Amino acid sequence: MINSEETLMNTPGRISLVTGASCGHGRAVAEALARMGDTVILACRSGAAGAVARDQILARCPGARVAVLPLDVSSRRSIREAVQQLSAEYPKLDVLVNNAAAWWTERRVSADGVELVWATNVLGPFLLSRLLLPLLRASGAARIVNVASRQAGGLDLSDVELARKPYSGIRAYQASKQAVRMLTWALAGRLRNEPIVANALCPGFMKTALGRNASLGFRLILFALRPLQVSAERGARTAVWLASSTPGGAVSNQFYIDCRPAPCRFRDPGGCDELYRLCETAADQPVLPPAG
Numbered sequence: 001m002i003n004s005e006e007t008l009m010n011t012p013g014r015i016s017l018v019t020g021a022s023c024g025h026g027r028a029v030a031e032a033l034a035r036m037g038d039t040v041i042l043a044c045r046s047g048a049a050g051a052v053a054r055d056q057i058l059a060r061c062p063g064a065r066v067a068v069l070p071l072d073v074s075s076r077r078s079i080r081e082a083v084q085q086l087s088a089e090y091p092k093l094d095v096l097v098n099n100a101a102a103w104w105t106e107r108r109v110s111a112d113g114v115e116l117v118w119a120t121n122v123l124g125p126f127l128l129s130r131l132l133l134p135l136l137r138a139s140g141a142a143r144i145v146n147v148a149s150r151q152a153g154g155l156d157l158s159d160v161e162l163a164r165k166p167y168s169g170i171r172a173y174q175a176s177k178q179a180v181r182m183l184t185w186a187l188a189g190r191l192r193n194e195p196i197v198a199n200a201l202c203p204g205f206m207k208t209a210l211g212r213n214a215s216l217g218f219r220l221i222l223f224a225l226r227p228l229q230v231s232a233e234r235g236a237r238t239a240v241w242l243a244s245s246t247p248g249g250a251v252s253n254q255f256y257i258d259c260r261p262a263p264c265r266f267r268d269p270g271g272c273d274e275l276y277r278l279c280e281t282a283a284d285q286p287v288l289p290p291a292g
Contacts, residue, residue: 012037015093015139016243017086019073019128020100022049025147025203028236029097029243031057034064036244038095043071043082045100073100073124074110076283083131092138095243097145098125098180103173107162114282115161117169121176122160126183127283129198136196143249144198145242146184150257152177152266157274179275181255181266186276188253189269197252199242203235204258 016033020026021042034040034057044050050068057066069086072078086093101121110119129144136142155175159165162172181200188198241259242248255264266272 014038014095015041015090016095016097017041017043017069017093017132018097018099019043019071019125020045022046022053024232025235025239026097026099027053027057028232029099029239030066031061032233032236032240033095033243034066035061038244039065039067041067041069041086041090043069043073043100045070045072071128073128074112074114074116074119075124076112076127076285079124079128079131083128086132087135090135092140093132093135093142094139095143095145096129096132096136097147097239097243098129099147099239100124101147101173101176103169103176105169107167107172112285115163115172117172117176118161118179121173122179122183123279123282125180126279129187130283133196137194140195141249142196143243144184144187144196145239146180146198146200147239148180148184148200148202148255149174149177150202152181155179155182155266155275157271157278160278178266181264182272182275183279184255185253185264185267185269186272189272190276192252197249199248199252199254199256200264201238201242201256202262203238 014037016038018026018030018033018040021030022044030040030042030053042050042053044053047068047070050070054066054068058064069082070078071082103117108116110116112119114123125146136144151174153174154171155178160175160179162175184198184200191198238256238259242256254261256262
């Protein structure tokens with residue numbers, strides 16, 4: 001494995017946004033970036049949980065610059081409001097880490113009426129990345145880091161929300177993580193002549209709260225496998241390396257595991273473009289009015 005500690009930069013002046021940063025992998029990535037000097041924005045669905053994470057990071061990194069941005073990545077309205085707030089407060093964005101993800105055992109839908117795993121893991125990061133492109137371009141050397149997984153596959157572009165098949169939370173999660181990789185390649189291709197790199201990674205089998213929505217049986221399996229799980233801090237190394245190392249800023253359109261490029265079988269250009277266009281159409285749907 002590449003020794004990521006040898007290639008990380010001190011990064012004062014940079015601005016980084018990490019989604020799902022209130023706990024687990026996201027908080028570990030955010031803390032590492034803050035320790036190196038970034039101004040770090042914790043994009044969290046719960047403002048209270050984000051404030052707790054901010055205070056914990058500040059306690060461990062005195063003098064760090066950490067802010068909380070309310071953001072529910074499953075909601076188009078929330079994403080647009082967050083981008084509007086961010087654009088009003090910051091002149092640029094150097095790093096976007098699309099980390100937030102979730103899954104449920106039963107089928108749920110978002111406030112926009114979209115299957116919730118697809119909305120959270122795919123459409124939300126897609127729309128957020130697209131809307132933040134002006135701030136990323138203003139950086140002059142920006143990085144988009146998408147958190148994917150080895151547990152990927154089974155995506156059916158004719159039924160991305162699993163509306164016709166018997167629902168499985170695991171199947172929905174695996175399909176969403178395949179989509180994350182494919183959208184990374186589609187975006188990287190579209191940005192190939194711009195000063196923005198886009199890469200995906202697998203952080204490994206971590207001790208995080210991702211399984212909190214699983215069935216009791218699956219949670220027991222995860223508990224039994226805890227000796228094989230790495231800490232969130234250990235899992236965060238690849239994302240931090242891509243966000244902050246000199247080599248990480250020089251590559252694009254790659255899939256990384258343990259700070260090393262790894263093969264990805266989800267690279268069919270036609271399929272990637274079809275998925276990108278599908279997400280464009282979904283992201284541009286009118287935002288539903290608030291309930292009540």
